[in-house]
Amino acid sequence: MIEAESAPIQGEHKEVLLDIAEVSLAFGGVQALSDVSFDIYKGEIRAIIGPNGAGKSSMLNVINGFYHPQKGTIKYKEEVRKKMSPHKAASQGISRTFQNIALFKGMTTLDNIMTGRILKMRRGLLWQALYWGPARNEEIINREIAEQVIDFLEIEAIRKTPVGKLPYGLQKRVELGRALAAKPDLLLLDEPMAGMNVEEKEDMCRFIIDVNEEFGTTIALIEHDMGVVMDLSDRVVVLNYGRKIADGTPDQVRANQGVIDAYLGVSHSN
Secondary structure, eight states, X not given: OOOOOBOOOSSSOOOEEEEEEEEEEEETTXXXXXXXXXXXXXXXXXXXXXXXXXXXXXXXXXXXXXXXXXXXXXXXXXXXXXXXXXXXXXXXXXXXXXXXXXXXXXXXXXXXXXXXXXXXXXXXXXXXXXXXTHHHHHHHHHHHHHXXXXXXXXXXXXXXXXXXXXXXXXXXXXXXXXXXXXXXSEEEEESTTTTOOHHHHHHHHHHHHHHHHHHOOEEEEEOSOHHHHHHHOSEEEEEETTEEEEEEOHHHHHTOHHHHHHHHTOOOOO
16 A cells, blocks of 8 residues: 655645545445545645546535535534535635536626626525615626626636637636636635646636635645646645545655556555
8 A cells, every 4th residue: 555645835834724534435335535634724726636536526526515425524714514515615615616617508708607606695586686775786796796707817808708609718717717706715626727728728827826826715626737736736635546645745746656656557566
């Protein structure tokens, strides 16, 4: 068995935003995660990497409440979470994008990004139908935030275009915009560069760095492009067959023999 290596960021004390402790998740006889532990510091970019089938997306689904682990604890903002629904996770400041784009293809870019504000709307259906007073003010605020996101992501030219007519790279950017519209504390990105060309990847990298630096948003991302991971991340945790095999800075993970073996498909006998 490959032993895990863990190394915290050197320097000042870091505030832990999310702490995963000995989490295990199984589907029938299939073990997706086995005793996985790692943390995410407030304000960092934390990468979760590993070969196909390593359990990366399952871990994101655990974090945002879509899956409920059979074992382990999850502490978010210093509170131990019990069973969490995606709706409740979103209301507590966790937003995510998906490996397969999950947009409303018949709706415009602006309308898709506005859906990221739904949980921020406090007025009931009657107020919204009347579109008067507090409901009108709330609509104005939410639209202003959506327009700010559009400006930030440089997609003003497609704000009224149905997203189903957009190229793949721009659809990925719109999905990021919808997640940002919720003003998350923790942003989960599931393969944000998948299917992109070099220029599109460069743009997405720039936006991710800007989100982290300008807004102070904590980011956890899954990505297969190791060049992107090593350039973007403060720390990297590596999964293989549902187990953590390494955890540290990009340089430490890059030099870890267990990680090299996992990606090269090297088998180890007991």
